[in-house]
Amino acid sequence: MKLALREDMTPGATLRDQLVWLEQAGFDGIELSAGSLNLSADEIAGAFAGTRVRAANVAGVTTLLGPDSAEREEAMTLMRERIALAGRLGAVGVLLVPQFGPLQQPADEARALCEESLRALLPDIRAAGTTVFLEPLNRYEAKLVNRVGQGAAIAAAVGPEIGVMADFFHMNIEEADIAQALADNGSAIVYVHVADSNRLQPGRGHLDFTPGFAALKASGYDGYLGIECRVEGPFDTAIAETIAHVRALWDAA
Numbered sequence: 001m002k003l004a005l006r007e008d009m010t011p012g013a014t015l016r017d018q019l020v021w022l023e024q025a026g027f028d029g030i031e032l033s034a035g036s037l038n039l040s041a042d043e044i045a046g047a048f049a050g051t052r053v054r055a056a057n058v059a060g061v062t063t064l065l066g067p068d069s070a071e072r073e074e075a076m077t078l079m080r081e082r083i084a085l086a087g088r089l090g091a092v093g094v095l096l097v098p099q100f101g102p103l104q105q106p107a108d109e110a111r112a113l114c115e116e117s118l119r120a121l122l123p124d125i126r127a128a129g130t131t132v133f134l135e136p137l138n139r140y141e142a143k144l145v146n147r148v149g150q151g152a153a154i155a156a157a158v159g160p161e162i163g164v165m166a167d168f169f170h171m172n173i174e175e176a177d178i179a180q181a182l183a184d185n186g187s188a189i190v191y192v193h194v195a196d197s198n199r200l201q202p203g204r205g206h207l208d209f210t211p212g213f214a215a216l217k218a219s220g221y222d223g224y225l226g227i228e229c230r231v232e233g234p235f236d237t238a239i240a241e242t243i244a245h246v247r248a249l250w251d252a253a
Contacts (some may be wrong), residue, residue: 136151151164169245
């Protein structure tokens, strides 16, 4: 298991500064999701030289299923750039939230558009040797994909280059049984986010991570656990406690 932190949660004035901080804190990866994505691919790759911290994933776009065709085409172009970057950096893949805002079309039409868009990206994903993975969000934040099984169904319909993220905060709202959802869809899960029931760092809410971690381990998952949450308490101290807590829970599961 490896631990990652989102770029927009990581202290540092530059990407290089952030990577140094992450290595000193004990992280293995960073989720590129903020200002670094305005840099050139050469600049981003250069920042990783000499550090053991890797790019865990690269943020995708939120407009792939937008109502405007020109907007969707622009989103596809950006997705291709992010896919190439993820491949160059050896990241797990590009994180895609299949969001289309207010329900402007039937869900089956939105899903068909999502699958069509992903199929169009398959040559780029294969060429880069990476993945695109969907993040199910809870019903208050998204409409198309809320549960892990829904994301896995889209992935299965498109191809093995598409995966799913499992996010404990969103599963806490949407899944009847978190461990069962993970067990049922283990082959599709390529990335995991951890946050507690109140979206604070693990250990500050009431979620029991042990059954879910055990299900992930039983399915053979040994990838990143990305910390994406609000942080309560002095930041450096809280993050150090979170790293130790998550590693202990994973080891004990």
